[in-house]
Amino acid sequence: MASSVIKSGALVSLEDLHPSSPHFKQGTSLRVTGKLQEYSAETAIAMIVDGSAQLKINTEHLRNLSLRLGSFYQFIGELLIQPDDNEAILQARVGRNVDGINLDLYHQSLQLLRQFQADHQKNPTT
Template identity: 75%
Template sequence: MASSAIKSGTLVSLQDIYPSSPFYKQGASLRVTGKLQEYSVETAVAIVIDGNANLKINTQHLRDLSFRVGSFYQFIGELLIQPDNELAVSFQAILQARVGRNVDGIDLNLYHQSLQLLRQFQADHLSTT
């Protein structure tokens, strides 16, 4: 039987998604959280920000989710890395979202602290096994 299981989204911050990052891989399943900066109904592309980092989100497969600029959202999906221009000198990452939800009220500072603690716990656990 072929394995077609959907991978869980690795919990990352937007600052973790850059070209030399271990999370910056074609098809990587990620979970990201950010503030909606921009949304285009025509293209179904959202831009979320967190601090000075941003990421484009393709929301074409999401239903029953209304977008409000300034609200916080969390998305789970696969990272697609595409050439930014015809010469393919630079690349652009976009998350193909399969799940999205509004997370207004989230404390992003506390969220980032919990993410750091989770990574520390995972690193400690892996080093002891």
């Protein structure tokens, strides 16, 4: 019997998600956070932004999430890349409202986490 493993979503800021990023691969599992700028109930496509970066989110599998423009959300899902225009959309499997989050502190914590992981890879015994 085949088992499917659901990978945890790698923490990625929207500004770090670009075509030359190691996370910009078909099927990569990601966790992203941003402010809801647009949402279409007909297509279930949302657009979140963080600074000058933006990402489309397919919310069709999120049944109990109420989306409000201007609120902050965090999504976990798999990145789907359109081969013809290199446009990315996250197929969300989890979503939650994170209103009240301090994005500056969130970005600082991401930087500290990356620094810790890089240091740990260089010297795994400490």
